[in-house]
Amino acid sequence: MADSSWLTQFPQMERADLLAIRKSLDAAYREFSRSYGDLIESFFDPLLTFLIWFEKLLLNTPWWLVIMAVTVLVYVASRSWKLSLAVILSLLTIGYFGMWDNTMRTLSIITVCTLLAIALGIPIGILMARSDRAQAIVTPMLDIMQTMPAFVYLIPVVMLLGIGKIPGVIAVVIYAIPPVIRLTNLGIRLVDKEVLEAATAYGASPMQRLFGVQLPLASPTIMAGINQTIMMALAMVVIASMIGVKGLGQPVLKSITNQYFTLGLFNGLAIVALAIIFDRVSQAYAKRNQQHMQGIDNA
Template sequence: MDWLTQFPQMDDNRLRDIKKIIDEAFRGFTRAYGDSIETLFEPLRIFMVQAERFMTGTPWIIVFALIIGVAWLGSRNPKVVAATAVTMLLIGYFGMWEDTMKTISMIFVCTVISIAVGIPLGIAMARWNRMQAIVNPVLDVMQTMPSFVYLIPVVMLLGIGKVPGLIAVVIYAMPPVIRLTNLGIRLVDKEMLEAADAFGSSDWQKLKNVQLPLALPTIMAGINQTIMMALAMVVIASMIGVQGLGQPVLRAISNQYFTLGVFNGFAIVGIAIIFDRVSQSFGKRLQKHSEVVHG
């Protein structure tokens, strides 16, 4: 095994100097532009605060009815609605309602941002191969980079708080909706596009009336995965100030509170299952509708 020690390596002093230069350059960048970047993300902070205030400030019975209504509209499945009702009632009974509402508001904001950015980017990738060649390596890095690593530059730029956690969660959760939007549009039957061309449809009309409706079930699968990945980041995001179910879990880990960690962990699992079942059911309904319409 001596050959392992003979592998050519950079001199330690030189490597240390390079790391020091990079670290000092990034610190200088944060000092010079940190305030400007923070101002740029101020609308996100306001959006997050308003969503959280609505979920925590509205009487619980109204929020409960709203969640049940969304579950019914999305799934049209009595079993899913009943499971949603039981889960939310148990969360409230065990005193985790407020933390759950904070987590749901964060997931909602992250999902909206991921959809608003991810779907147009996926469409652009489907239309231009060069765009796909540029974006795919970036998505590979986003999906394989350890989630803790996202926190370092974000915290250095924006400090501790809601916005850094939100950005970290969006970076981690966005790739599925981008990839599956791209895939869904690329898988649209070419005969359908040729028929649209025969009717004199413009590129925008083909996208709006043919490609997006046919790709919608695949896009919904991407949104489903984005929601699941955002929930997976709840505990990690709590390390930099994101409130919700992640903070009690983090506190339980630090202080070895078994029941606190288990109860809040089950609450995270419960809302994850609700989101998963409702979004999956909605995607299946869209697929059936698309098959009926496009025959």
């Protein structure tokens, strides 16, 4: 009969090895944060300055002027007076129930996070579309980012940068960026090869094919990715409030800890209103852009 004593010792050995690995990794990360935390924090100072300026701009601007500016942007993007009227009524209702300041704070951080996600995600998606090797490297990273629990993002960011706006922005961007990367890659890869061959036959360079053919034809798919990124950023608002990000998420978190049903419900509905506004406007813009592209193709 084979000796099975090692089987009884295996769980203890596994726990000891795992504990040693965890202690080593924790010590290494603490040392890294102590050595480079200040340097990394100073790198994000311009972003923090812009975020604070943008938040103060929305808070200090008269409410009627903010509503007017948002309505104009919505109408330019959607060409829908019904949607514009719905936006006006939603913002007036938010102000009537005393959630205006928190809504402006949430709007500022979501806008900044979305712009960052677009600025980082679209170039990465283009790189993936142009290189199978890049796609093979980035895809597993995106899989991890999309399946990792959202709370886990907060741990290394808070250990490195503490609590505040910048850690919240980083956590939101990491959580929300995968859709725009994936759909940019997909949209470019789905462009008809015959169209690209025709562009090449007319003497177009690789950059001209990218900006003149691939990106315009892939724009509906890219807009769908941007839409999903915005929705995921809004979903992260409540979680980001745990590390000091002010906005609609903090009253929701307070209502959870203190069992304030109405407070959580109203602020949750305000987040829903923002999500619907962003969703409808981005979808309407994508639809108009697609119709424009189809009109060019038919012409």
